[in-house]
Amino acid sequence: MWDVAEDLNAMLVFAEHRYYGESLPFGNESFSDSKHLNYLTSEQALADFAVLVEYLKTTIAGAKHSPVIAIGGSYGGMLAAWFRMKYPHVVVGALAASAPIWQFGDLVPCGTFFSIVTNDFKKSGKGCSESIRNSWNAINHLSSTDAGLQWLSNTFHLCSPLKTPQDASVLKNWLSETWVNLAMVNYPYKADFLQPLPAWPIQEVCKFLKDPSLSDKLLLQNVFQAVNLYYNYTGEASCLDVSQTATKSLGEMGWYYQACTEMVMPLCTDGVHDMFEPQKWDFDALSEECYRMWGVRPRLSWILSMYGGKNISSHSNIIFSNGGLDPWSAGGVTQNITDSLVAVVIPDGAHHLDLRSRSPLDPKSVQQARAMEICLMKEWIEKARHSH
C-alpha cells in the first residue's frame, strides 16, 4: 500500500476497528460484559468507516471528490469487500486480500483449511508433515503419566508446567495453532508479522522434522526445536507460553468475541487429508464455550444473511486476492465471479503477501498480482473521475 499510494498520489488512511487497539467505546469496561460488547459487530464497524470517510472528505482540503478504495487483509479484507457491497456510494472499489468471506455456513468444506496447512509442510521438507502427524500420539502417550507431563513441560520449556492430561490438550492446541500461523506467515523473506521469523520459515522448521519414525521423546524434542524457531527466533524468550501464539497487539479478545457472535467459521480435521488429530466441527461445543465466556451464543448463518454468501454477483469492483500457501484461501474467492468481481491467485503467497511492501525476494506471482490490482484500481479511479 505504501508503494502504490505514492504512485497514485493517494492518501492512506488506517481506520482502527472499534474494540481493537485504542478504539474502546467504553474504555476499560469495553470487554466487561456482553452489554458493553453489544456494539462490537462488523456492521457497526462498516458504519464507522462510512462516517469516517465522509468526515475526511468534508474536512481535508482537496479530498471532497477523491475516489476512495477500501483495502484490507484477512478480516480486514472481508470488511473491505463487505464495505464495497454495503456502501458502494462511499468506496469505488475494494481490494480484499486473503479474505475468507466463504469460510461460513456450509459454503466450503470445513477441512480444506487444515489440508492447506498440511500441504505447506509436506512441500517444505521430507518427513515434515508426517513428523507432526505422529507428534500427537507421542504427546498423548507421555501425558498419561505425571513423569511424562513433567518431561513435556521441561522439553518444551513451558512457562507454566502441565499438571493434568487435560493440560496436554492445551499443549496440542497451541502446537496446532503454531503450525497454522507458520502457514499464514510463510513469506519468502525475513519478516515480523505474527512473530519475527526467517525467510520461508516452514522450510526452516522442517529442518528439525525430517524423521517421523523417531521414538516419542526424540520426535517431540525435534518438535520443540521447530516451535522454538517460531517463538524464539530472536533468542529472547526464556520460556514458552502455551496461552499465546501471536503478538498481543492483534487484539485477540475482540476477535474471540466476534467468533462467538457473527464470525462463526466451521473448521475440522480428519488426520488423513491433514496432519492434525481428527476433530469434527462442533457448533454446540462452540456455543457452550461462548455462553460460558461472554454470555452470548453464536449465530451460525448471520454472516450469510447479511453479506450474501456465494450470491454476490450483483456487486462490483472487488478484487479478491488469495495466496496458494495460505490456509485462509480455503474460504476465499479464487475464481472470477463477474468481470468486476475478480479473483487474483498468488500460488507462492502466504497470508495477504500482496499487501506487504515490495521486496527483491518477492516471487513473480505476487508481482503480477500487484500489477493486476493496481491496474484495476486505476480503472475504478478513472471511471469515478469521469462520472464525477
Next chain:
Amino acid sequence: MWDVAEDLNAMLVFAEHRYYGESLPFGNESFSDSKHLNYLTSEQALADFAVLVEYLKTTIAGAKHSPVIAIGGSYGGMLAAWFRMKYPHVVVGALAASAPIWQFGDLVPCGTFFSIVTNDFKKSGKGCSESIRNSWNAINHLSSTDAGLQWLSNTFHLCSPLKTPQDASVLKNWLSETWVNLAMVNYPYKADFLQPLPAWPIQEVCKFLKDPSLSDKLLLQNVFQAVNLYYNYTGEASCLDVSQTATKSLGEMGWYYQACTEMVMPLCTDGVHDMFEPQKWDFDALSEECYRMWGVRPRLSWILSMYGGKNISSHSNIIFSNGGLDPWSAGGVTQNITDSLVAVVIPDGAHHLDLRSRSPLDPKSVQQARAMEICLMKEWIEKARHSH
C-alpha cells in the same frame, strides 16, 4: 399487488415492520423509553426482512429457488429500495412506490413538498388554494380573543375546545396536515386509505372554498365544511379531534420516533410558492422536541451515510414510481438513474396509486405505469431463473 401476483403465479408476503402493529419486541413496554426503542431502526427492519425471506424459502415447499421482489409504498417504498440496495442476494429487484428517498439532508429543496400540495388545490377549483392561504390569518385574528377561540371551537365542532392562542397553532397544524393528507389520497375513485373519501376528494373539498375574499368567519365556516368532508364523510363523527389526522392503525408512535432518529425530512413553507404560513425548516427545534419526547436526538445525515443519497448508481433493478399529485414525489426519484434504476412518473397519481387494486376509474397514466412495472419485474424474474 393482488392483481399482478395472480398473473405471475406469485406468493404475496406482507412483512410487518418491527414496532408497528402487533410486532412489538417488548410488548407493551416497547415504547416506554429510548432503551426499549433502541431497536427501532430501518436497518434492523431490513435485517428482519432478510431473515424472514430466508426462513420462508427454506420452510415453504417449492419456494427455495423462487426469485423474490420487494414491493412497498411510502416509507415501505423506501424500505423496498433500500432492501434491494443492501440485500441484493435476497431480492432480485424492488418496486419502490412513492418512496421519498431523497427527502433527506439537502438533496431536494425543502419547499417543494408543500408547493405540490398547493398545486393540487389550485388545480382543483377556482379560489381554493387562495381560500386556504387566507384562512391562517383569519384564525390568527380570531384566536387573539377568548370569544374568538370559543367561536373557532364551536365552528370546527372540536372535541376539546381551544383555550389559549397557542392552541390555535394546534388547530392550524391540524388543518395543514389535513390538506397534505388530502393531497396524498387524491385518488380518482372512492377510497378509504387514511379516511373514507369520495373520488377526487380535493375537488369535493374545493367546492366549499371558492371565495377567498370572504370575511374571516365566513371563510372559516367554509374551511370547516372542507375539513369536515375529510373527517366526516361517513357522517359518523360527532366532533373533530385536532390530535388526529389519520386512522390510528398507521402506527404514528413508531413513525414519530423514527422521525426523531433516522427519518429526518426537512420540510418548509414560504407562503408564496405554497398556500401555508411561512415556516423555515428548524432542525434545532425538532431536536429539542425529540429530546423532550423520547430522550433522543435526530441524526441529520445518517440516512445519507447509510443509503447513499443521490450516489446510488451502482445498484440495480429498482423501479421508483411517483405520482405527480403526490407531495412525496418532491423527494422521489423521478428520472432514470441507469438502465436498471428506473423512474416511472404517474402525472394523475396521488400517493402510491399504482400499488392499489385495478379500477375502471384508473387514469391511463397509472395503467401504463403498472404495465411498465410488470414488464420489468418479469424481466428480473426471467433473468434470475436463467442464472439459477
